[in-house]
Amino acid sequence: MKLSKRESRVVSSAIDQWHEEGVITDDDRSKLKGSYEVASIDWSLIAKYSFWVAILCIVLSVLSVLLDKWLIELIEQIFSAPDIAKSGFLLLWPRAFISTA
Structure with a gap:
């Protein structure tokens, strides 16, 4: 999934917060972080x-x-x-x- 820079910051901070709270594991965190990419402008x-x-x-x-x-x-x-x-x-x-x- 391609996200804008702003959207990727929000998603990344949400994933980090879930990891800190223990909602997701390290494996889930790496899977979620690898499931999106930042869309670049051509x-x-x-x-x-x-x-x-x-x-x-x-x-x-x-x-x-x-x-x-x-x-x-x-x-x-x-x-x-x-x-x-x-x-x-x-x-x-x-x-x-x-x-x-």
Whole structure:
């Protein structure tokens, strides 16, 4: 079982207290202490994911600067479309995600 550092300190002190009080034997104490391990943090994995998130943020910020005018025009066209076109789009759009299998 993997425990955090705080949890392992609590469990270890509880086991030590039980041993001092005579509730468990030396053999039980060693078995209990060997039944868990302290979970370590994989800093290299966190660094790798942080790097990819930073790259994604840079790409999104550059795209938002470059495509800002185009996106505003697209949104204006959508809102200026006739009501029947908006209704038809909203009627058909959810059906594109429904599986026919």
